[in-house]
Amino acid sequence: MAEAQGATAATMFEKIWRRHVVVDRPDGYTLLYIDRHLLHDGSYNAFRRLAANGMKIRHPERSFATPDHYMPTNTRDKSTIADPNHKRMVVGLAEHAASTGVTIFDIGDRRQGIVHVVGPEQGITLPGITLVCGDSHTSTHGALGCLAFGIGSSEVTHVLATQSLWQRKPKAMRVNIDGPLGFGITGKDVILAIIARIGAAGGTGHVLEYAGSGIRQLSIEGRLTLCNMSIEGGGRAGMIAPDDKTYEFIAGRPYAPKGEAWDRALAFWRTLPTDDGATFDREVTLSGPEIAPMVTWGTSPEDAAPVTEAVPDPASASDAARRDGQARALAYMGLEPGTPIAEIPVDRVFIGSCTNSRIEDLRMAAAVAKGRKAQIPSWIVPGSGIIKEQAEAEGLDKIFTEAGFEWREAGCSMCVGMNGEIGRPGERIASTSNRNFVGRQGKGVRTHLVSPAMAAAAAVTGRFTDVRRLLPA
């Protein structure tokens, strides 16, 4: 299979897609089978709609739920949620899960966390499967070699009722990272560099496969970060071919196959990577060694630049629309054109979110924080209860608290602030999350997206700092 050539050579996306076609209609629509489905507290309405229509869940054992968006991260006591609407989302999810037989990792369970952290951590996410969730960052899971994408709430109801979805087949695009990444460069820097290149709509209608030596070099955590932000580049999904790192990561996880089933699964997984000679609708290549630590300066993730550069001048934009857009973004961000990024002072730091809250992210941030002092309020919000435990076992929490960082409970927290954890108007936040939209972290808040190492560097210096100067060599 690995030698397949020419007409029979297929992309990994194509192979996974084909195996999941239930019906191909002549009008170009496909009913696609969904192997596994994730739910979070925002999915409460989809459950409710299903019940209101008198429908049943076709396969409760294929859906897994965990509350993440609405639960405060300074407590694990649901009864303290002050806003009744928020409480209804968190409590309602558990009630629906209990009455329908859907597995839930609830508040108080160490396995609870951000849905896109929990899926891979529990071995729910596996190579070769289709996986969906009512959340755009479902693209994260493709890092393990599956087809995973976000859907809307009506589609969540559809999946619960039918275990399938109507889809028009997306196109395939390959993004190659050629050559090794430099010292201190993370998955976050790579994806920000990619989005800066292709634009926030660059991948629209496409599934993105990330390939090349720069990708192979990344840890699974780094790959999850990279695929997470596929949606910020407009991609329907992101994926990376599974390899030995992938299998090692999955082995032994609770919902992953074991024993002889593992051997059968592994033999199948090895057939998944894109065949030599397979063609993509589009292909883009970036040079790995040229990628620097990235910082966003505007209000779209495409507004990203190396920390060594300066805020762009709208006057030199290529066209009027772009000039107006940049000027509007800079006005919101309170930035002057030409300011070196490394001279921008920061008011607050948020390290967390489904992009960057995994153990490796916390280790990198701790390596920078160790023996230094946070100059500004800085939060660390681990992605799951298990990650929190592991970090504590490694003593990372001590490093953070001694450096003046706040160590919190697992959840989405200030990535979107649905639980009320938001910044103040005008506040400038160095954030490891995925969206720097206007008002994303609170009304008037100015978000700059960075890697965990860069966020920690901002915390201990009070401004954006090239982390390569602070990291132990």
Added chain:
Amino acid sequence: MSTEHKQQSRPFDRLTATAVAIDQPNVDTDQIIPARFLALPRAEQVPHLFNDVRYREDGSPREGFALNAPTAKGAQILIAERNFGCGSSREHAVTVLVDNGFRVFIAPSFGDIFHNNSFQNGALPIRLPAERIREMLDHLARRPDASITVDLESQTVTGPDNWTQSFEIDSFRKQCLLQGTDDISLTLTYADAIAAHERRAAAECDWL
């Protein structure tokens, strides 16, 4: 079936209405409805469409924002620049637009999930060439009360200067909209095919 379900699949055929122009690219769903309103019951979300760009701190309307113009009243068409509805998958971005009377969104491109969510709520997202959008936005800047006609059957948009532009739409989505069919009822007609797929997959990937 409950009324809620029926309402979501209200048929669409032809519409002549005024339009609101949001002359910006990359309008994300966080702007269309900020996160802090998502837990409210649907009816209470209605006034919060574009909340933070539309209103000042004190709640007074910001002049210059298209939705605050007197001509925006009764508008059923929204026209925007590229990548409209990008970002979060929140379906509230579509439902709050629909609940404010909008049934057609016209832009050079859309966020993929927003595009799908539109069809789930009986709304029609139309992709037109960027130059045509530019013309429409410029025209609306001068004549905000101009009306636009959208005809789904013939797949055409007729603009204020009486030009007619055709648009592409998946015939699957077109039929669902014209008939007001909802996806779940349609899918249930394929129940045998789903069961057959499950038997086949259970034999091939028995670890799932």
